[in-house]
Amino acid sequence: MMQNNLSRLESRPVARFFSFSVPAILGMLLTSGIVIVDGLFIGNIIGKEGLASVNLTLPVLYLFLGVSIMLGVGGAVKTGHSLGAGKEGDAAGYFSSTIALAAILIIALVALCFVFFEPLLGKLNSDPALHGFVRSYLWTIIWFYPAMMMNIVFSIFIRAEGKPGLSLFFGVAGNVFNIVLDYIMIAHWGMGLRGAALATGISVTLPMCCGILYFLSGRSLLRFVKFSWEWQEIRQIGYNGSSEMIGQLSVGVTTWVFNRVILSRMGVDGVAAYTIAGYISFVQMMIITGFAIGLSPIVGYDFGAGKTDHIRQIMKIAFVSGFITGFICWSLILFSSAAIADSFSSGNGNIITLAQSGFGLFAAAFLLNGFNILTTAYFTSIGNAGVSLFIASMRGLLLINLFILTLPLFMGDAGIWLSYPLAELVTLCFAVIFMRRSYHQSAVLINA
DSSP states (O other): OHHHHHHTTTTOHHHHHHHHHHHHHHHHHHHHHHHHHHHHHIIIIIOHHHHHHHHHHHHHHHHHHHHHHHHHHHHHHHHHHHHHTTOHHHHHHHHHHHHHHHHHHHHHHHHHHHHTHHHHHHHHOOOGGGHHHHHHHHHHHHTTHHHHHHHHHHHHHHHHTTOHHHHHHHHHHHHHHHHHHHIIIIIISOOHHHHHHHHHHHHHHHHHHHHHHHHHTTOSSSOOOOOOOOHHHHHHHHHHTHHHHHHHHHHHHHHHHHHHHHHHHTHHHHHHHHHHHHHHHHHHHHHHHHHHHHHHHHHHHHHHHTOHHHHHHHHHHHHHHHHHHHHHHHHHHHHHHHHHHHHHHTTOHHHHHHHHHHHHHHHTTHHHHHHHHHHHHHHHHTTOHHHHHHHHHIIIIIHHHHHHHHHHHHHTTHHHHHHHHHHHHHHHHHHHHHHHHHHHHHHHHHHO
């Protein structure tokens, strides 16, 4: 039961945190493993044009991720609070309404993408040499976005009810399938970017089907029930997950801005190099996201139960874990940037040179982003989406785009690589202030 899963380790906060975080991290690493394997196949078989083209389609992916994660996290926050208060019927209602809402919105977005496909393609790509690559990949992968996004929503709710290991198991099955399909479709059959998109799309359909069967099996604490939508409820779900949506949309907007700036300054080689840096960042972000996913149900449950002291213990463990992870990843990249770039670019000397000059600067953000991301997850979990939204907007949208548009004018290409860490540094100042204020307010409530 949910209560047993979340409360049985209350006297051992480290074990409690990692019992939820480790399965989430493994799941996120497997997800990033899919992306890395895709990148290795694309970079070494299709070439730099393939790497650049996939990166040019990412803004569309992040739009869908924003909607699905917003609804999944927003609904899971309400579900977690209800479970923590012992209201399982309310939790089932929030779960059912969120799943239905997510399915409708995602299918509607897919339809819009197909209707406006040509204008969308023009906005994503300004290089005629990449037009065919971008078209092939985007047209194929969009068909699978509903399965991909509903799989994410299901996994969020499986973790929210206290079963992170099951979500991990479903993810492993899909990820192994993807690696096999990558080899068959890209390396063996020579299907190019269309094969890469098909491999990814087919592989995410498997865990989505597993999630549907699980919630229909009767083994889940959450279940599909009749519900009636109320505007206040929909608004609350969207508001609770708004920071997560802004975070994803910000990545999409930022990727689009970066692509434009890099294409104009460095050309296709520059976009390919930045794509490789993005793969590195994605791995580190998946680990931090795993920590955030692990702490969210615990903080949400403890908040619903009024256990403020337990929340502080969990957050301290999360912050230390995030910094250690960031330091390790930054150190590895600092001393192995050339080898990393070479593994993706098949000996392209220009890309390797760009990596050596920029990856260390770019990865300095890893020392800071853990605190910012975990702070965002904390405020989302306690229902304070306003602060969470502010932090996510600062780091992911406002500051980084301000820096990418201005720093290269004064610092040259180094300004491109420094935009990310400087945005995290400024955001960190705000995040520390908000966390101190929240802790002070909780202390006042305890002593009142």
